[in-house]
Amino acid sequence: MATEVIDIRRFDPGDFAPLFQAEAQAWNHQLRWDHAPAARVISNCLADRRLVGYALVNEGRIEGYSFFLCEDEKGLVGDFFLAPAFRHQALRLLNHVLETLTATPGVRRVEAQLPHFSAQELEPCFHEYGFTSYMRRFMSLKLAAPRQPAVPAVFVIEPWERRHDHLAAEFIYRTYRGHIDAVINDQYASSEGAERLIDNIFDLRGCGEPVSQASLVAVHRATQRLAGLVALTTVRPGTAHIPQVAVASEFQSGGLGTALLDLAFREAANRGHREVTLTVTDLNQGAQRLYERMGFETFSTFGAFVWNN
Numbered sequence: 180m181a182t183e184v185i186d187i188r189r190f191d192p193g194d195f196a197p198l199f200q201a202e203a204q205a206w207n208h209q210l211r212w213d214h215a216p217a218a219r220v221i222s223n224c225l226a227d228r229r230l231v232g233y234a235l236v237n238e239g240r241i242e243g244y245s246f247f248l249c250e251d252e253k254g255l256v257g258d259f260f261l262a263p264a265f266r267h268q269a270l271r272l273l274n275h276v277l278e279t280l281t282a283t284p285g286v287r288r289v290e291a292q293l294p295h296f297s298a299q300e301l302e303p304c305f306h307e308y309g310f311t312s313y314m315r316r317f318m319s320l321k322l323a324a325p326r327q328p329a330v331p332a333v334f335v336i337e338p339w340e341r342r343h344d345h346l347a348a349e350f351i352y353r354t355y356r357g358h359i360d361a362v363i364n365d366q367y368a369s370s371e372g373a374e375r376l377i378d379n380i381f382d383l384r385g386c387g388e389p390v391s392q393a394s395l396v397a398v399h400r401a402t403q404r405l406a407g408l409v410a411l412t413t414v415r416p417g418t419a420h421i422p423q424v425a426v427a428s429e430f431q432s433g434g435l436g437t438a439l440l441d442l443a444f445r446e447a448a449n450r451g452h453r454e455v456t457l458t459v460t461d462l463n464q465g466a467q468r469l470y471e472r473m474g475f476e477t478f479s480t481f482g483a484f485v486w487n488n
Contacts, residue, residue: 182237182268184275187230187244192222195234198241202260209479210294210317211456213415216384221246221258233275235261235268243268245276253365254280256291269296270304277308281486289486290364298482310484313363314461318475322419322448322455328441331434334406336442339394341381343405347396348373350405354425359462363483376423380410386422387412393419393446395439399430406430409439411447414456419447421457436469 199218206214224230224246232246243261247254256276261269280289289310293301298314305312330336339347348370355367366372379385393411398404407426414420421443426436444455457475459467460483 182235182242182265184233184272185236187225187232187234187246188228190225190234190241192225194241195222195225195244198244198260198262201262205260205295207415211319211415211418211454211478212387212420230257232257233272235265235272237265243272245272247276247280249280249283249286252285252287254283254286254289256280256289256293259291259293260295269300273301273304274307277304277310281308281488287488288365289484291484292363292481293484294479294481296482297480301482301484305482305484305486308486310486313359313483313485315363315458315481315483316461316467316477317456317458317479317481318470318477319454319456320444320470320473320475322444322453326441326444328438328445329434330438330442333400334397334430334435334438335400336395336397336439338392339396339408339410343396343408344374344377344381346405347408348377350408350427351376351423351425354427359460363460363485380412380422384412386410387414387420390419390447390450393443393450395442397426397435397439407435407439409443411443411455413452417451417453419444419452419455421455424457431465437473440473 203214203218206212230246232244234241235243242265245256245259247256261272280286298312302312351367351373352370355361358367361367366376381389390411390413395409396405397407399406407430409421410423412420412422424440447455459470
């Protein structure tokens with residue numbers, strides 16, 4: 180039987196079980212992340228026929244899949260994974276996804292960040308549809324001996340409580356104005372989008388389980404304005420992740436970003452985490468240099484892709 184690309188709504192969640200197991204292993208071994216919570220959400224959505232996408236099927240067995248979402252004028256590739264033996268068919272599956280998304284009436288923008296593939300592997304198909312590509316990387320730091328934080332005296336640092344969310348969203352929007360990450364992810368391009376980003380971290384658990392005492396905000400003493408923030412989550416036992424860190428432009432290069440991270444890392448280590456990971460865009464060279472000075476090392480690279488019509 181020839182390999183086929185079929186609408187995922189024709190299958191039951193149980194049909195995906197072997198592939199989900201392979202994907203969970205890839206997330207754990209390659210990206211240091213427990214994918215089980217996300218897989219449960221995906222399975223529930225498949226059961227309700229709420230996901231749109233395609234499955235790569237060989238001799239009746241699902242060997243790859245992708246689903247995508249459309250909200251207003253934006254399309255988003257939610258997941259894209261193939262069993263290792265069928266990785267060579269990634270561009271075939273991706274072509275179906277991009278052909279559908281870019282032809283969907285009303286869709287003016289499509290975003291995709293696909294961590295199981297390098298940018299180079301998928302660029303031929305994305306470029307054919309007019310996408311711009313950006314290199315991103317996963318980095319990690321061992322937490323065996325966290326540094327003693329040196330907090331500049333002009334700031335007060337306190338736990339990030341939910342009462343901070345609205346001001347944090349405005350702060351993220353202002354801080355990322357014109358930033359490369361706002362080009363890749365348009366949630367950074369508006370205060371409303373930043374609120375959805377915060378909800379994804381703290382309510383939807385889209386980046387792991389939040390660690391409340393290690394998620395922090397910095398307040399400038401003289402003006403009482405937010406000057407910086409950091410969110411920290413747990414993505415698997417022993418591994419923490421930084422889904423968000425930001426410092427206001429006027430306070431950058433003054434040690435605040437390092438202090439926020441060191442405080443978060445100390446709390447993470449106290450809670451039994453042995454390492455912390457994060458992602459960074461290659462064009463964000465200032466942040467990448469900071470992470471490298473702190474001891475972070477790259478363990479995986481992947482592509483982010485954006486299409487605007």
